[in-house]
Amino acid sequence: MRSYKEKTFQAVTYVTSLFTIVLLLGIIYSLFREGLPLFKTVKLSEFLFASAWYPTYAQPEFGAWTLIAGSLIVTLGALIIGIPLGLGSAIFISEIASGKLKEFAKPVIELLAGIPSVVYGLFGMAFLAPLIRQWFNLDTGLNVFSTSVILGVMIVPIIASMSEDALSNVPKSIREAALALGSTRIECIFRAVVPAAKSGIIGSILLGFGRAIGETMVVLMVAGGSAQIPRSIFASVRPMTSTIAAEIGETVMGDLHYQSLFALAILLFLITFVTNLITELVFLKRSFR
Amino acid sequence: MKKIALILCLTLALSMITVSAFAKGNQLTCTGSTTVLPVAQATAEAFMDKHPEVNISVRGGGSGVGVAALQNGTADICNSSRPMKAKEITAAKSKGINPTAYFIANDAISIVVHNNNKVKNLSIAQIKKIYTGVIKNWKELGGANLPIVVVSRDVASGTFEVFNEKALSGAKVSETAQLLASNNAVISAVANTPGAIGYVGLGYVTDNVNVVMVNNLMPSDTTVKNGTYPLARKLYMYTNGKAKGDAASFISFIQSAEGQKIVKEQGFITLN
Numbered sequence: 424m425r426s427y428k429e430k431t432f433q434a435v436t437y438v439t440s441l442f443t444i445v446l447l448l449g450i451i452y453s454l455f456r457e458g459l460p461l462f463k464t465v466k467l468s469e470f471l472f473a474s475a476w477y478p479t480y481a482q483p484e485f486g487a488w489t490l491i492a493g494s495l496i497v498t499l500g501a502l503i504i505g506i507p508l509g510l511g512s513a514i515f516i517s518e519i520a521s522g523k524l525k526e527f528a529k530p531v532i533e534l535l536a537g538i539p540s541v542v543y544g545l546f547g548m549a550f551l552a553p554l555i556r557q558w559f560n561l562d563t564g565l566n567v568f569s570t571s572v573i574l575g576v577m578i579v580p581i582i583a584s585m586s587e588d589a590l591s592n593v594p595k596s597i598r599e600a601a602l603a604l605g606s607t608r609i610e611c612i613f614r615a616v617v618p619a620a621k622s623g624i625i626g627s628i629l630l631g632f633g634r635a636i637g638e639t640m641v642v643l644m645v646a647g648g649s650a651q652i653p654r655s656i657f658a659s660v661r662p663m664t665s666t667i668a669a670e671i672g673e674t675v676m677g678d679l680h681y682q683s684l685f686a687l688a689i690l691l692f693l694i695t696f697v698t699n700l701i702t703e704l705v706f707l708k709r710s711f712r
Numbered sequence: 713m714k715k716i717a718l719i720l721c722l723t724l725a726l727s728m729i730t731v732s733a734f735a736k737g738n739q740l741t742c743t744g745s746t747t748v749l750p751v752a753q754a755t756a757e758a759f760m761d762k763h764p765e766v767n768i769s770v771r772g773g774g775s776g777v778g779v780a781a782l783q784n785g786t787a788d789i790c791n792s793s794r795p796m797k798a799k800e801i802t803a804a805k806s807k808g809i810n811p812t813a814y815f816i817a818n819d820a821i822s823i824v825v826h827n828n829n830k831v832k833n834l835s836i837a838q839i840k841k842i843y844t845g846v847i848k849n850w851k852e853l854g855g856a857n858l859p860i861v862v863v864s865r866d867v868a869s870g871t872f873e874v875f876n877e878k879a880l881s882g883a884k885v886s887e888t889a890q891l892l893a894s895n896n897a898v899i900s901a902v903a904n905t906p907g908a909i910g911y912v913g914l915g916y917v918t919d920n921v922n923v924v925m926v927n928n929l930m931p932s933d934t935t936v937k938n939g940t941y942p943l944a945r946k947l948y949m950y951t952n953g954k955a956k957g958d959a960a961s962f963i964s965f966i967q968s969a970e971g972q973k974i975v976k977e978q979g980f981i982t983l984n
Contacts, residue, residue: 477884479867489887548897553904562907563861565890648866648891659890669866669893674776 454692457677458685461485465679470686476650476661478670478680485683489650491690493660494636496653497646500571501578501635506628508575509582513624516583517590518612529587536580544644547573552645561657565647568656573641578631585630589623590616622705629702633695639664663687738766740958744778744791745870746894747913748947750978751817752791755966758974762965766958772894775870782950783807788959790950793819793870793913811950816966818981820914820931821875821943824899824921826906831855833925836942839879842909845886850907862889863901863910871895874945875911911943915979936981947980 461470465485473486516528551572552564559568593616601615602608617624647659648669667684674681742752749772756768773781775794781787783804796804796811804811823834831853834842841847842860851857864885865872876882885891892898895916902910903920910921914931917923923931926942935941955963965971972982 475887480884481882549900556905562859563890563901563905565901643893644897648893649888650891651887659888661891669891674780 451692454685454689458682458687458689461679461682461686465683470683474652476666478683483679485679487663487683487687487690489652490661490663490666490687492652493642493646493650494662494664494691496567496660497570497574497642497662498632498635500567500656501574502628502632504571504575505578505582505631505635509579509627509631510586510624512579512583513586513590514612514617517587518608518616529584532580532583534580535576536584540577540638540640541644543573543577544641547641547645559657563647563657563659565645566657566659567646567653570642570646570660571656573645574635574638577638577641578634581631581634582627585627586620586624589620589627592623593619626702626705629698629705633698633702636662637664637691637695639668643668663691667691738958740766740768740789740962741771741781741787742768742789742791742949743771743773743781743787745775745793745947746772747793747819747871747915748791748816748949750915751947751966751975751980752949754974754978755971756962758970759962759965763958763961766962768962775873776867779804779811779950782811782952783809785809785952788951789955789963792948792950793945794873795946795948796950809952811952812954814949814951814955814963814967815946815983816949816963817947817972817975817983818936819945819947820936820941820981821871821878821911821945822914822917822923822931823926823943824902824910824912824917825924826902826908827920827922828906829855829922829924831924833928835927836879839926840881840883843880843885843889844883845888858907861905861908862886863898863905863908864889864891865895865898865911866891866893871911871913875943878943878945879911914981917979933981937984 470485470487471491472488473484474488475484475486476489477484512528512532516525516532520528547569548565552566552569554564555561555566555569555572556564597615597619598611601611606614642662643665646662646665648661648665649659650661650666651658653660667687670680671684674684742756749770752770756770760766760768770791771787775792778787778790778792779796779800782790783800784807790811795813801811823839825831829850831850834853838847838853842853843862843864845862847853847860849857849859862885865875867873876885890901892901892910895912898910898912899916899918899921902908903918929935929941931941931943936944949963949966951959951963954960966975967983976982
């Protein structure tokens with residue numbers, strides 16, 4: 424009876440994990456099947472580096488460079504805001520906070536991760552954007568800066584929680600050795616503990632990057648949606664994700680515009696895939712050591 | 713004990729699936745234009761009050777989404793704020809779908825600006841220059857010295873297509889224009905931005921924004937019906953073939969005097 428149960432359980436888990444893999448491969452396959460035919464008519468170099476995105480006009484143009492630049496710049500901004508905040512709170516929770524505060528602070532930061540992105544988007548559109556427009560006396564509040572702030576806050580829990588795990592996993596002996604050699608607390612943290620947790624921290628940043636570049640709802644609502652290379656951090660941009668979300672509804676299945684959106688999806692997929700791969704390798708390196 | 717709980721859960725889940733499958737009977741799905749959405753929703757509610765056996769679900773997404781849904785057979789009625797394009801009709805016919813148009817209301821695309829904007833009238837030529845990036849400051853139009861923030865809709869929007877055809881005669885919108893996803897997003901952006909100009913369906917205009925005249929004409933019942941307002945348009949519902957059964961009675965309800973009263977309440981313009 425017992426072995427029968429065990430075997431069923433094994434079979435069930437085997438099937439579910441197999442199902443996940445099949446699903447993933449299916450998604451990858453359909454992405455490439457729908458997106459690659461674009462390059463029969465549009466040159467890859469034109470798609471990647473031309474900057475006119477007018478997919479619905481009589482003479483359509485599929486230059487995605489503005490969209491790629493839009494995605495990259497808001498993600499960069501998000502990292503500039505998210506990394507110091509995330510790392511700072513990770514160091515505070517792991518190294519400085521005492522027992523009770525520690526137990527309180529970590530779940531609160533992780534709670535931030537549970538807020539749906541559309542709520543962040545609403546907050547950004549209705550509250551933060553008008554405020555930023557007033558503060559900096561701008562033409563519009565829907566711009567790179569507002570988007571970066573929101574995305575930055577969104578990735579704080581990812582960076583904070585994973586970096587904190589990495590810091591806490593640093594063996595006590597390293598801290599004790601550093602202190603015994605006469606280093607101050609700050610020196611101990613930045614010269615001994617943080618370097619020891621380096622791979623975990625880099626992994627958390629890469630995951631934050633993946634989250635920010637893939638985020639759709641926030642950029643759709645807050646980035647403004649101008650397909651241009653931003654001339655300042657207060658210009659509107661149109662990242663790849665919001666372009667796909669906003670335009671896929673218009674397309675006729677299988678036409679050039681439809682394929683171009685799938686090509687954008689392939690690009691996004693490759694970017695996140697590569698960062699996830701790097702993250703994985705960084706982690707593997709740690710677990711092998 | 714655990715087994716009993718598991719079996720209970722399974723039967724419950726199973727029964728929920730079967731119940732929802734059988735309850736489908738008089739289900740009617742409307743998908744498409746966000747401009748038509750408020751009309752479709754309000755009339756659907758009134759219609760369901762009178763015919764409780766019919767269940768109408770109304771969804772937005774944009775006219776393009778509605779057309780695609782009709783082509784793929786996932787919607788019974790496609791709401792559209794523009795006539796279907798020849799390309800779309802051919803694509804639908806090749807799938808054995810024969811789109812049939814029904815007028816349900818008139819609408820006017822209203823040009824909106826921030827409440828503090830002094831500009832009260834724009835010609836079509838001026839609007840075209842603003843949207844293509846030739847005019848960049850309100851002072852060129854007799855307003856304050858303020859950069860113009862051009863707000864447009866993304867390309868899934870029927871409002872964008874009608875605007876692009878009637879106001880811009882097909883010219884490309886300047887790349888600095890913000891492309892927003894819905895009528896409401898346009899209203900909220902314009903209301904919050906002193907230099908902004910945008911366009912929305914008449915039903916979405918609120919007190920938070922100013923409507924400017926186009927060629928000295930306000931969008932209104934009279935100017936739309938006598939055909940003088942340059943950005944007037946018709947709102948449509950499309951069905952596969954001639955509407956039958958519940959779809960037919962729903963559409964004729966919207967076209968009836970009772971339905972048109974709701975159209976008017978929603979801020980749109982009646983058929984006649």
